[in-house]
Amino acid sequence: MSETPMWxxxxxxxxMAVWVxxxxxxxxxxxxxxxxxxxxxxxxxxxxxxxxNKKIDYQYDEAxxxxxxxxxxEELLFGKVFSEEEAEQxxxxxxxxxxxKNCMNCHTLLGNGAYYAPDLTKAWLDQGWLTxxxxxxxxxxxxxxxxxxxxxxxxxxxxxxLDITEEEAKGVIAFLKWMSSIDTxxxxxxxxxxxxxxx
Amino acid sequence: MSANSExxxxxxxxxxxxxxxxxxxxxxxxxxxxxxxxxxxKYFMGAVILFIFQILxxxxxxxxxxxxxxxxxxxxxxxxRMVHINAMILWMLYGFIGCTYWLLEDESGTEIAGLKFGIxxxxxxxxxxxxxxxxxxxxxxxxxxxxxxxxxxxxREYIEAPRxxxxxxxxxxLIFFYNVVMTFSKGKWSGIAGVLTLDLVAxxxxxxxxxxxxxxxxxxxxxWWWVIHLWVEAxxxxxxxxxxAWSLMTxxxxxxxxxxxxxxxxxxxxxxxxxxxxxxxxxxxxxxxxWLTIGGFFSALExxxxxxxxxxxxxxxxxxxxxNMNHPAMAWLIAHAxxxxxxxxxxxxxxxxxxxxxYTHGTQWSASHGHLAFFGxxxxxxxxxFYIAIQHWRxxxxxxxxxxxAWRWKWALALLNIGVLGMTIALLIxxxxxxxxxxxxxxSTWGGYFAAQTHPSFLSAMHWRMLFGWITAAGLGLxxxxxxxxxxxxxxxxxxxxxxE
Ligand code: HEM
Ligand code: HEM
Ligand SMILES: [Fe+2]
Numbered sequence: 001m002s003e004t005p006m007w008x009x010x011x012x013x014x015x016m017a018v019w020v021x022x023x024x025x026x027x028x029x030x031x032x033x034x035x036x037x038x039x040x041x042x043x044x045x046x047x048x049x050x051x052x053n054k055k056i057d058y059q060y061d062e063a064x065x066x067x068x069x070x071x072x073x074e075e076l077l078f079g080k081v082f083s084e085e086e087a088e089q090x091x092x093x094x095x096x097x098x099x100x101k102n103c104m105n106c107h108t109l110l111g112n113g114a115y116y117a118p119d120l121t122k123a124w125l126d127q128g129w130l131t132x133x134x135x136x137x138x139x140x141x142x143x144x145x146x147x148x149x150x151x152x153x154x155x156x157x158x159x160x161x162l163d164i165t166e167e168e169a170k171g172v173i174a175f176l177k178w179m180s181s182i183d184t185x186x187x188x189x190x191x192x193x194x195x196x197x198x199x
Numbered sequence: 200m201s202a203n204s205e206x207x208x209x210x211x212x213x214x215x216x217x218x219x220x221x222x223x224x225x226x227x228x229x230x231x232x233x234x235x236x237x238x239x240x241k242y243f244m245g246a247v248i249l250f251i252f253q254i255l256x257x258x259x260x261x262x263x264x265x266x267x268x269x270x271x272x273x274x275x276x277x278x279x280r281m282v283h284i285n286a287m288i289l290w291m292l293y294g295f296i297g298c299t300y301w302l303l304e305d306e307s308g309t310e311i312a313g314l315k316f317g318i319x320x321x322x323x324x325x326x327x328x329x330x331x332x333x334x335x336x337x338x339x340x341x342x343x344x345x346x347x348x349x350x351x352x353x354x355r356e357y358i359e360a361p362r363x364x365x366x367x368x369x370x371x372x373l374i375f376f377y378n379v380v381m382t383f384s385k386g387k388w389s390g391i392a393g394v395l396t397l398d399l400v401a402x403x404x405x406x407x408x409x410x411x412x413x414x415x416x417x418x419x420x421x422x423w424w425w426v427i428h429l430w431v432e433a434x435x436x437x438x439x440x441x442x443x444a445w446s447l448m449t450x451x452x453x454x455x456x457x458x459x460x461x462x463x464x465x466x467x468x469x470x471x472x473x474x475x476x477x478x479x480x481x482x483x484x485x486x487x488x489x490w491l492t493i494g495g496f497f498s499a500l501e502x503x504x505x506x507x508x509x510x511x512x513x514x515x516x517x518x519x520x521x522x523n524m525n526h527p528a529m530a531w532l533i534a535h536a537x538x539x540x541x542x543x544x545x546x547x548x549x550x551x552x553x554x555x556x557x558y559t560h561g562t563q564w565s566a567s568h569g570h571l572a573f574f575g576x577x578x579x580x581x582x583x584x585f586y587i588a589i590q591h592w593r594x595x596x597x598x599x600x601x602x603x604x605a606w607r608w609k610w611a612l613a614l615l616n617i618g619v620l621g622m623t624i625a626l627l628i629x630x631x632x633x634x635x636x637x638x639x640x641x642x643s644t645w646g647g648y649f650a651a652q653t654h655p656s657f658l659s660a661m662h663w664r665m666l667f668g669w670i671t672a673a674g675l676g677l678x679x680x681x682x683x684x685x686x687x688x689x690x691x692x693x694x695x696x697x698x699x700e
Contacts, residue, residue: 010456013463014390020467024474031493032421038487039417046417046485092414097343099354099412105277110420110484111561113356116264116276118648119561128645147272153649157267160275168343179416185491187483188643189557 041088045183049087052077052174056181057195058125066186077174078136087174094175097168106159109179111187116157124173124180125193132194136173143169226687227592235304235311235382236591241321242297243588246581247679249290252332254672256283261668264661278339281352281359282332287573288357289328294581295435296375298442299395301588303379306445309386313378320374327367331360348412355419357427358409365410372403390459394466395441402434417485424480431572432501432543433473439535439580440465443512446532450523450587452696453515461511468504476501482553483560491553498551502544512536524693525590526600527608527685531583534616538575546571546623558638563660564630571623574615582615582678589682590693597691608685611678618671622664629660 006012042048047069055075061068082090098104104113109120128151129135142149144166146159164172222229229237260279262269270279304311311317334351341347348354349362360368376399383392409426413419444458478494512532516523523529546568550559559565586608590598599605633651641647651657 008460010390010460010463013460013467017394017463017466017470021470021474024471028474028477031489035421035481035486035490036418039415039421039485041415045487046415049414088414093343095414095416096345096348096412100343100347100352101340102277102281102352102354102359104354104356105280105359106275108561109416112420112423112480112484113561114277114280115561115563115566116280118645119643122643123645126645152267153646154653155267155649157652158271160272160277162340163342165342171343182417182485184483184485185488187557187560188638190639190642192642192644 047071047178047181048084049091049174049178050082050084051181052087052091052177053081056124056177058122058180058191058193067189067191068186069181069183071181077177078170082174087178090171090174091178093168093171094173095171097164097172098175101162101164110182110184117159119188120176120179121184122180122188122191122193124176125191125195127192127194127196129194135194139173139176140166140169143172225683227589228594229592231591231594233304233310234314235300235302236588238311238314238317238321239297239299239301240588240592241318242293242300243585245321245325246290246293246297247585247682249286249293249328250578250675251679253283253286253290254675256280256286258668258672259283261661261665265665274336275339278335282335284357285332285335285359291435291573291577291581294577294584295438295442297588298581298584299375299379299399301584302442302445303382305449306389306392307383307386309382311378312381312385313374316374317378320371323367324371327364327371331364334361335359345412355409355423358406358423362410365406369403369406369410372406376400376403389455390462391441391444394437394462398434398437398441402430402438405429405434420484421481421486424477428477428480429474431576432476433470435577436469436473436504436539436543437466439539439576440469440508442580442584443508443532443535446528446583446587447512447515448698450525450528450532450696451516451519452698453519454699457515461507464507465504465511468507469501472497472500472503476551479551479553479556482556495552499548501551502540502548505540505544509536509540524696525586525598526602526605527598527612527681528583528586528590530608530612531579531586534612535576535579535583538571538579538616540575542568542571542573542575542623558634559630562630562633562638563626564634567623567626567630570619570626574619578615585682586685589685593686593689595693596686596689597693598686598689602686602689604681604684607677607681611674611681614670614674614677616674618667618669618674621667621670625660625663625667629657629664632656632660 038044039046051071053074053076055072057070057072058067059070060066098109103109103120106114106117107120108115111119111121129138143164145161147161150158152158232240256279259270259274260276260283263276263279300311300317338351341351351361353359353361353365358365379399380396383396405426408422411422413422440462444462447453448455448458474497475493476498478490479498481490481494513536516529516533521529550556550564550568586598590596600609632654636654637643637647637651641650
């Protein structure tokens with residue numbers, strides 16, 4: 001005589017399907033609460049928006065064996081001290097601008113998006129802006145008129161003119177500065193920042 | 200064969216007349232379809248049109264890698280790419296909705312509950328998509344404020360549709376969902392029906408997770424991945440599991456007990472690995488370190504259900520000597536089983552551990568995987584269903600390998616698969632080169648990015664991608680031609696497949 005063992009039966013797998021799904025989802029929900037709490041702006045992993053008042057660098061941490069953002073002393077953006085509220089407002093304008101201009105369909109942000117243009121995760125720290133002194137002005141000029149200020153490094157790929165206003169450009173820069181301070185578990189690896197020569 | 204006079208659509212009569220003329224030209228016969236199936240074929244036609252759009256805009260975006268000045272400031276890369284991937288998501292959703300309406304009456308044993316709403320939903324959805332795409336193409340971008348996010352573009356890859364359209368999509372999904380639940384409740388429930396319904400709740404619910412603005416980009420991407428990942432690696436996988444189960448039962452005659460048991464196994468394995476596998480997108484976006492372990496571990500298990508699926512499909516087909524009544528559909532179902540396994544399972548696995556992903560993240564590597572996975576897993580099974588539908592619509596005629604003009608479906612199958620596989624390999628080479636040069640050596644600076652983009656192996660990869668892109672497009676052209684003509688003039692009926700107990 002032969003019969004189907006329990007573990008090959010329809011009813012067994014039906015129960016498995018229900019329990020495995022419910023269990024996994026429950027774990028995900030718990031982890032989601034924890035993750036959202038740990039990554040609220042103002043925490044350790046994701047700094048407060050007023051971090052735009054400070055010097056941000058990105059260096060290899062010998063103890064942790066990974067690259068980490070290094071937040072230093074005061075280094076004002078546009079020569080101004082932003083209160084927490086003002087900083088959030090400016091970063092918000094910048095974030096909305098990145099969405100409204102569809103940046104993510106050419107660039108990656110935190111490594112997600114499109115692959116037609118460079119990653120923006122550490123754009124604020126890139127040596128492409130030449131010097132720390134020139135950086136802000138370079139960025140504003142570039143964002144407002146990328147067609148004329150583009151350096152295409154031999155690819156011929158130019159960012160299109162997206163009608164970004166000066167206010168929006170400043171918002172985007174604040175957003176990029178803030179984003180560069182996020183602890184991304186060491187991505188990107190081996191990045192050399194605009195401050196590298198100073199050390 | 201004459202077109203049926205009763206096309207239950209609320210369109211003006213001139214359009215109705217044109218539609219009828221088209222029906223009789225195409226040799227399709229509405230009287231062979233039940234009401235759910237009549238609704239389904241509308242969705243299938245919409246899907247094919249959107250598929251054509253997807254490929255057209257993919258070609259434009261691909262060309263811009265080679266000739267960046269092409270359409271610069273007119274239709275920029277960002278616009279073309281957005282239409283490319285949005286059209287893809289939408290045609291696949293159209294296909295899935297169509298498949299569901301197709302099997303609804305058969306599976307529930309009763310008539311569809313809210314046919315009028317279903318038809319209305321279709322036209323509202325299609326009109327909304329038309330408006331969204333026109334705005335994408337003509338307005339493109341707006342100022343950095345909420346008005347833009349509500350009316351023009353939300354600027355979040357895959358779910359760019361502006362907020363008003365999001366709300367519309369949710370309403371249409373609710374109508375769809377109402378139809379499914381009410382029809383099964385009125386008729387009878389089955390294992391397949393139960394899995395389908397619960398999966399659709401999850402699928403629609405997840406979309407809502409993508410409907411909020413957040414300044415904190417870590418939170419924003421956290422929820423964004425809930426939609427993208429939990430769609431393609433959980434709810435969509437289970438949905439195609441349902442479609443596969445039903446198809447094997449109807450075109451091959453596999454017994455209901457076997458397909459239902461397999462479906463439960465797939466749900467357990469897919470959700471068991473895919474839900475926490477979400478963590479493979481939480482390595483580098485600011486989220487805590489424990490995701491490296493959880494994401495790496497569970498996503499590495501995701502290929503298991505995909506292997507199971509191949510075994511299931513191939514074993515059940517082999518056992519019946521592949522004897523079936525719709526050869527093109529059967530071929531595409533087998534392409535689905537393998538495509539899903541390779542595109543999602545193998546290509547996904549290759550870059551899913553954090554130690555590797557640190558270098559491949561955000562390179563053409565991801566694009567390589569994205570192409571093979573979406574095509575292999577989801578384009579294929581939708582195409583299989585187009586063939587199942589067209590067979591019935593043409594009066595259930597025989598569709599075999601030796602039928603008249605069978606070369607068309609065979610060549611469409613070959614060209615599409617070779618085209619996408621070729622693009623995948625080209626992008627993989629570009630991705631490896633980027634991982635080495637941009638990420639590992641140059642440390643992902645802008646200088647490193649451009650060093651990788653101008654490397655000879657990258658440049659030639661872009662040309663190969665384009666060549667295989669043209670092959671893909673040729674395959675699609677042939678596919679559309681074949682769908683318009685296959686079985687026309689065929690008099691032999693498909694034999695009736697009896698289901699084994
Ligand atoms: C049919 C199922 C799947 C589809 C349609 C799919 C599609 C995609 C797409 C389009 C992306 C790129 C997302 C972006 O634009 O940023 C992606 C990323 C990714 N997928 Fe999949 N995928 C599937 C299954 C899998 C599986 C089973 C695995 C793992 C075993 C996997 C691993 C990954 C990883 C690690 C990434 C991140 C790439 C990066 O870091 O840039 N995928 N997937
Ligand atoms: C004529 C054929 C095609 C061409 C030339 C083409 C071209 C492209 C291009 C240029 C991109 C942008 C990649 C980047 O950001 O660098 C892209 C993205 C994408 N395409 Fe295609 N494509 C084609 C067909 C397809 C097909 C058949 C599918 C799937 C069914 C597909 C799915 C995708 C996906 C999912 C992405 C986003 C990938 C990611 O973000 O990682 N494409 N395609
Ligand atoms: Fe994923």
